[in-house]
Amino acid sequence: MYLYGENLLKVPSLQIICTFDAGIKTVLVNPIYKNQTFVAFTIPDMGHEVPVGNHPLSVEMTLNGQNFTQNKLTFMYNSVDPSLSEEDLKRMDEEEAKNTKKAPPKKR
Numbered sequence: 001m002y003l004y005g006e007n008l009l010k011v012p013s014l015q016i017i018c019t020f021d022a023g024i025k026t027v028l029v030n031p032i033y034k035n036q037t038f039v040a041f042t043i044p045d046m047g048h049e050v051p052v053g054n055h056p057l058s059v060e061m062t063l064n065g066q067n068f069t070q071n072k073l074t075f076m077y078n079s080v081d082p083s084l085s086e087e088d089l090k091r092m093d094e095e096e097a098k099n100t101k102k103a104p105p106k107k108r
Contacts, residue, residue, distance in 0.1 A: 009036075011064075014033060014062070015065055016028070016041050016059060016060070017029070017062070018057050019059075020049065021050075021055075025050055039061070052081050054077070058072060
């Protein structure tokens with residue numbers, strides 16, 4: 001995932017925090033600095049505290065490891081059952097892709 005901003009600095013304390021449900025679960029991520037306007041990071045595994053299904057996660061950034069932005073950025077996180085096999089996950093992805101490709105019903 002990419003986060004865009006302005007005047008970003010390449011510093012060792014650059015971090016992103018992903019938060020579920022106002023702090024029930026938080027995970028710190030060390031992003032990859034790309035340039036002064038964006039960073040890249042891998043969406044972390046949020047663990048069993050996040051129930052199965054789609055849930056909004058908030059994302060904030062810090063340059064000093066202490067003061068985080070308060071931009072209230074969110075994205076939808078799809079938490080899956082950890083007991084699913086790779087085949088089950090692949091089948092779910094295929095079904096989701098097939099459902100998103102379906103044309104909407106025609107209006108009369």
